[in-house]
Amino acid sequence: MKTTCCSLIDSALWGLVVYLLLHLPTIEMRVDDLEQPAPREQPPAASTQRPEPPHVQYLNLGKCFHMPRSECPPERGSCRKVGPVSVFCCDLDSARLKDALSDSITQNTTFLHVLNATIDELDLSQAVFRRLASMALTDGSIGKISGQFPKYSSIACLNISNNNLTTANLPSMHRPFAYLYNLTVLDASANNLTEFPLSLVRSNKKISVDLSRNKYLPCKHFQWALEANNSSLVTFLQYNQTFCALDLQFNWFKDVQIVQIDHLKKEKELNANCRKIKPLDSNCSCVFERLELLGDEVTRLVAVDCSQRHLKEMPTDLPPNTVKLNVSYNNITSLQAVGDDPTYEHLRQLFLDYNDVTNIIALEGTKFIDNFMVFSIGHNKLKTIHTYVLSNRFGTTGPVLSIAGNRIVCDCNAEKMIKPWLQENFKNIPDYKNLECQDNLGPVVDLIESKVCHTPRDWTDYIYYIIGLEVLVLVLLISKVSYDYWVFKTAGYLPWPANKMPRLPCDWLCE
Ligand SMILES: *[C@@H]1O[C@H](CO)[C@@H](O)[C@H](O)[C@H]1NC(C)=O
Ligand SMILES: *[C@@H]1O[C@H](CO)[C@@H](O)[C@H](O)[C@H]1NC(C)=O
Ligand SMILES: *[C@@H]1O[C@H](CO)[C@@H](O)[C@H](O)[C@H]1NC(C)=O
Ligand SMILES: *[C@@H]1O[C@H](CO)[C@@H](O)[C@H](O)[C@H]1NC(C)=O
Ligand SMILES: *[C@@H]1O[C@H](CO)[C@@H](O)[C@H](O)[C@H]1NC(C)=O
Ligand SMILES: *[C@@H]1O[C@H](CO)[C@@H](O)[C@H](O)[C@H]1NC(C)=O
Ligand SMILES: *[C@@H]1O[C@H](CO)[C@@H](O)[C@H](O)[C@H]1NC(C)=O
Ligand SMILES: *[C@@H]1O[C@H](CO)[C@@H](O)[C@H](O)[C@H]1NC(C)=O
Ligand SMILES: *[C@@H]1O[C@H](CO)[C@@H](O)[C@H](O)[C@H]1NC(C)=O
Ligand SMILES: *[C@@H]1O[C@H](CO)[C@@H](O)[C@H](O)[C@H]1NC(C)=O
Ligand SMILES: *[C@@H]1O[C@H](CO)[C@@H](O)[C@H](O)[C@H]1NC(C)=O
Ligand SMILES: *[C@@H]1O[C@H](CO)[C@@H](O)[C@H](O)[C@H]1NC(C)=O
Numbered sequence: 001m002k003t004t005c006c007s008l009i010d011s012a013l014w015g016l017v018v019y020l021l022l023h024l025p026t027i028e029m030r031v032d033d034l035e036q037p038a039p040r041e042q043p044p045a046a047s048t049q050r051p052e053p054p055h056v057q058y059l060n061l062g063k064c065f066h067m068p069r070s071e072c073p074p075e076r077g078s079c080r081k082v083g084p085v086s087v088f089c090c091d092l093d094s095a096r097l098k099d100a101l102s103d104s105i106t107q108n109t110t111f112l113h114v115l116n117a118t119i120d121e122l123d124l125s126q127a128v129f130r131r132l133a134s135m136a137l138t139d140g141s142i143g144k145i146s147g148q149f150p151k152y153s154s155i156a157c158l159n160i161s162n163n164n165l166t167t168a169n170l171p172s173m174h175r176p177f178a179y180l181y182n183l184t185v186l187d188a189s190a191n192n193l194t195e196f197p198l199s200l201v202r203s204n205k206k207i208s209v210d211l212s213r214n215k216y217l218p219c220k221h222f223q224w225a226l227e228a229n230n231s232s233l234v235t236f237l238q239y240n241q242t243f244c245a246l247d248l249q250f251n252w253f254k255d256v257q258i259v260q261i262d263h264l265k266k267e268k269e270l271n272a273n274c275r276k277i278k279p280l281d282s283n284c285s286c287v288f289e290r291l292e293l294l295g296d297e298v299t300r301l302v303a304v305d306c307s308q309r310h311l312k313e314m315p316t317d318l319p320p321n322t323v324k325l326n327v328s329y330n331n332i333t334s335l336q337a338v339g340d341d342p343t344y345e346h347l348r349q350l351f352l353d354y355n356d357v358t359n360i361i362a363l364e365g366t367k368f369i370d371n372f373m374v375f376s377i378g379h380n381k382l383k384t385i386h387t388y389v390l391s392n393r394f395g396t397t398g399p400v401l402s403i404a405g406n407r408i409v410c411d412c413n414a415e416k417m418i419k420p421w422l423q424e425n426f427k428n429i430p431d432y433k434n435l436e437c438q439d440n441l442g443p444v445v446d447l448i449e450s451k452v453c454h455t456p457r458d459w460t461d462y463i464y465y466i467i468g469l470e471v472l473v474l475v476l477l478i479s480k481v482s483y484d485y486w487v488f489k490t491a492g493y494l495p496w497p498a499n500k501m502p503r504l505p506c507d508w509l510c511e
Pocket of ligand 11: 328329351
């Protein structure tokens with residue numbers, strides 16, 4: 001009796017243990033679903049007791065458990081144990097995946113590598129993945145990743161490299177990795193991802209990410225990651241092989257350029273330099289406009305936008321390689337800085353519309369005048385155009401000047417100098433017809449000489465009177481001399497005033 005009773009209790013106890021063991025995962029899940037932190041040490045206690053050194057070593061090296069194809073199990077589409085905690089599978093397809101995994105993965109399994117899984121859908125919430133510390137599904141083809149890891153999943157290394165994954169095939173870039181609090185390595189290289197898993201870098205933990213060989217990840221996302229809070233939190237594995245897609249805004253079309261993420265460091269530098277533009281509160285914005293090969297070095301040319309910043313003078317201390325500056329809609333009166341500030345030396349496009357500039361004399365002999373391609377100074381307070389400042393650059397196609405909206409003082413000088421200059425250089429001054437005169441006198445090119453050049457006309461008229469007068473005086477003089485001669489010949493004396501004249505040496509000669 002006693003023995004049967006005891007054995008009954010024993011078997012009941014064993015049954016309970018087996019039941020608990022089998023249902024532990026689901027119980028935990030339910031606890032997780034209630035948003036209560038699961039007791040972390042509990043489930044992996046048995047497995048993390050003595051993990052074999054060779055595999056733990058992987059994680060310390062920032063590598064997931066990974067086996068070469070030569071180590072594949074002999075039977076195609078199957079798994080094999082590699083030591084007590086690791087499982088390696090090859091060439092699984094959708095049909096084989098679930099069975100093969102549940103056959104070989106035990107409570108103790110913490111390392112998994114599946115090489116070449118050709119599956120339609122990978123459901124991350126499967127219980128088999130729960131205890132894994134390293135999970136790698138590489139070099140296969142995964143149609144879609146769904147579900148999400150259970151909360152407090154112990155995964156430290158996740159490798160989904162080379163699976164032809166696109167961002168669209170992930171449920172949403174934040175969710176699949178949301179609960180991977182212990183994740184330190186994520187390898188999503190060689191896929192076709194178009195979004196950066198930003199949630200990973202927001203968790204304020206150190207993490208290594210390999211996103212190399214994804215061609216169209218936007219640089220903007222990398223930049224956020226690099227600038228987010230603490231850039232030292234994210235380490236890019238295969239840094240040199242990681243590229244991003246840079247949106248470039250050209251004059252009228254958008255282009256995508258693939259650049260090494262190392263370039264983004266320069267972007268950071270640019271932002272720092274942009275904040276140094278004086279006046280310091282100008283809050284200008286700076287962007288890389290395009291790449292140019294200067295010598296054998298790729299230089300990124302910079303465009304600076306200081307428009308509508310209430311500036312009273314030209315900004316100075318521009319970032320290096322600034323080729324384009326927009327300072328329109330300010331209250332700038334002087335262009336002195338263009339010649340004086342050496343950071344203007346590469347400037348080729350200057351947009352200065354809607355300011356209070358009265359003349360362009362300060363630009364004479366500047367590098368800007370030698371180099372400019374666009375100079376837009378419309379709607380300023382130019383009263384005249386000092387054409388000699390610009391003339392050297394015109395005649396060649398290329399440089400464009402925009403001056404509409406200024407009110408020129410339309411005197412005869414304007415008619416004689418500016419009008420012909422506009423007509424001569426119409427190719428370089430597309431809006432030449434819109435340069436207007438003060439006082440609503442109409443466009444400068446329509447000036448009529450007889451209307452604006454009055455004063456010089458009067459003066460030339462006057463000269464004829466003077467000439468007439470001079471001729472009259474001459475005629476009088478000649479008649480007086482003739483009369484004197486006639487009197488001298490007939491009466492023998494010289495009339496006044498000739499008789500009062502002192503004698504000269506030639507007079508004796510005459511006598
Ligand atoms: C992930 O898998 C790829 C492809 O097999 C491999 O080259 C890479 O080293 C692995 N990454 C990590 C972090 O283990
Ligand atoms: C990958 O697995 C599929 C079947 O699952 C197989 O047809 C294919 O040949 C495998 N690829 C390689 C490179 O072995
Ligand atoms: C798990 O590991 C423990 C000790 O390392 C061992 O006693 C147990 O048999 C293992 N369980 C399985 C299912 O391999
Ligand atoms: C996460 O890592 C810490 C230490 O690195 C460990 O104590 C904890 O058990 C891990 N959590 C899980 C769920 O594995
Ligand atoms: C990669 O995925 C695209 C669709 O996302 C599919 O058309 C293509 O066949 C896949 N390539 C491979 C090698 O599986
Ligand atoms: C994914 O990338 C591979 C090569 O990296 C390319 O052949 C394939 O067309 C891409 N698929 C999609 C859907 O972009
Ligand atoms: C930095 O991280 C902390 C904590 O994660 C967050 O509260 C703070 O807003 C972050 N700051 C910035 C500038 O992102
Ligand atoms: C960033 O993190 C490092 C250590 O991870 C720390 O020393 C540094 O102070 C942090 N910087 C900021 C700005 O939080
Ligand atoms: C890779 O990057 C390192 C710096 O992180 C640099 O020193 C090295 O020259 C680069 N290698 C190549 C081939 O660009
Ligand atoms: C600087 O400019 C940005 C937009 O260009 C604006 O959001 C920000 O408020 C400005 N900061 C100051 C201090 O004016
Ligand atoms: C310069 O800035 C003004 C005002 O922000 C804008 O309307 C104009 O399009 C800009 N010009 C160029 C060439 O970017
Ligand atoms: C700046 O210019 C605007 C028009 O562009 C004008 O309304 C404003 O009064 C000017 N401010 C100063 C301080 O001159």
